[in-house]
Amino acid sequence: MRVAVTGAAGFIGSHVTDAFSAAGHEVLAVDVPGRSPTPELAWRTWAEVTARPGVVAMEADLAVADLSAVAAADVVVHLAGRPGVRDSWGAGRAVAERDNVLATRRLLAACMERPERRGPRVVVASSSSVYGSAGPRPNREDDPPSPVSPYAVSKVEVERLARVAARDGLRTVLLRYFSVYGPRQRPDMAFHRFAEAALDGRPLPVFGDGRSSRSFTHVRDVVAATLAASAEDLPPGVVINVGHAEPVTVTDAIALLTGVLGVRAEVRREAPVAGDAARTWADTDRARRLLGWTATTDLAAGLADQIAWHRTLREVRVG
Numbered sequence: 001m002r003v004a005v006t007g008a009a010g011f012i013g014s015h016v017t018d019a020f021s022a023a024g025h026e027v028l029a030v031d032v033p034g035r036s037p038t039p040e041l042a043w044r045t046w047a048e049v050t051a052r053p054g055v056v057a058m059e060a061d062l063a064v065a066d067l068s069a070v071a072a073a074d075v076v077v078h079l080a081g082r083p084g085v086r087d088s089w090g091a092g093r094a095v096a097e098r099d100n101v102l103a104t105r106r107l108l109a110a111c112m113e114r115p116e117r118r119g120p121r122v123v124v125a126s127s128s129s130v131y132g133s134a135g136p137r138p139n140r141e142d143d144p145p146s147p148v149s150p151y152a153v154s155k156v157e158v159e160r161l162a163r164v165a166a167r168d169g170l171r172t173v174l175l176r177y178f179s180v181y182g183p184r185q186r187p188d189m190a191f192h193r194f195a196e197a198a199l200d201g202r203p204l205p206v207f208g209d210g211r212s213s214r215s216f217t218h219v220r221d222v223v224a225a226t227l228a229a230s231a232e233d234l235p236p237g238v239v240i241n242v243g244h245a246e247p248v249t250v251t252d253a254i255a256l257l258t259g260v261l262g263v264r265a266e267v268r269r270e271a272p273v274a275g276d277a278a279r280t281w282a283d284t285d286r287a288r289r290l291l292g293w294t295a296t297t298d299l300a301a302g303l304a305d306q307i308a309w310h311r312t313l314r315e316v317r318v319g
């Protein structure tokens, strides 16, 4: 199978590219590592993934480039975009609009214009942030969106575009990822910041009082769900939660993380972030039914994986 993965220099995209390559598929890896907010990490990841068997690199900005080569794939996994609630305020709003909405619109248009045969199956990354904060029960895919940040608004629009494309015959699937963690996690994300602070012996910077909770989901589980969605003929435009069924508070996650490290760490409280949900909580019924998938990685084991990666980053810096 010929697969195109957008955002292949990023956290989730790099693991998805690795997995398709390991399964013997031809992969067109698409990204612009130079535009990443953390270009050093992006270039390093890009070099790793594009060296894998069967992977061809395509440096292209989805907001401007000719995307016919991407649209020629059998499956497109669209993970490129500008994630993060915090950075989407102020000037970040236009960036989210460009790299999430405009990039997705252009990608879907290219897939629909494919002249020779029907368009590829397109798996599109969405986010739990479209729900806002979960109430007393897990969020189901049919719950009305309640975005509370420019990032979340951009993802609601990405979903709308993918549903319209599905009505026009494109086989799109929307995966709502919930707080993904593991090796190569983005530097702006909580566990990355906590792990680096703990390894430096600095206090852990926590936004808010630590009582917010998340359906933290290991990237290995996210890759499994994404590959399953790429392989199945699913109802066009369907939305599927990809999240761990058991939310954990930030305070409990910190206890696990410091336990794995074997350190006692101080916490430095910072003001809560506007637009951050108090709780995310995935209902996993649909993922189980349609993909045969549930997240199985336990948080302590998953954090141990991520910390092992942070240690390798340090060895590279010292070496």
Ligand SMILES: NC(=O)c1ccc[n+]([C@@H]2O[C@H](COP(=O)([O-])OP(=O)(O)OC[C@H]3O[C@@H](n4cnc5c(N)ncnc54)[C@H](O)[C@@H]3O)[C@@H](O)[C@H]2O)c1
Pocket: 006, 007, 008, 009, 010, 011, 012, 013, 030, 031, 032, 033, 035, 036, 042, 060, 061, 062, 063, 078, 079, 080, 081, 082, 083, 084, 098, 099, 103, 125, 126, 127, 128, 176, 177, 178, 179, 180, 181, 186
């Ligand atoms: N990490 C999470 O917890 C999480 C949760 C929910 C949704 N998501 C979504 O999953 C996707 C991947 O997230 P991630 O954490 O791996 O992010 P990431 O920032 O690590 O990866 C995104 C990649 O997209 C690339 N990119 C951005 N704009 C581009 C453009 N115009 N053209 C080409 N490439 C471009 C970036 O260079 C980057 O390498 C995003 O769409 C994100 O919104 C992530």
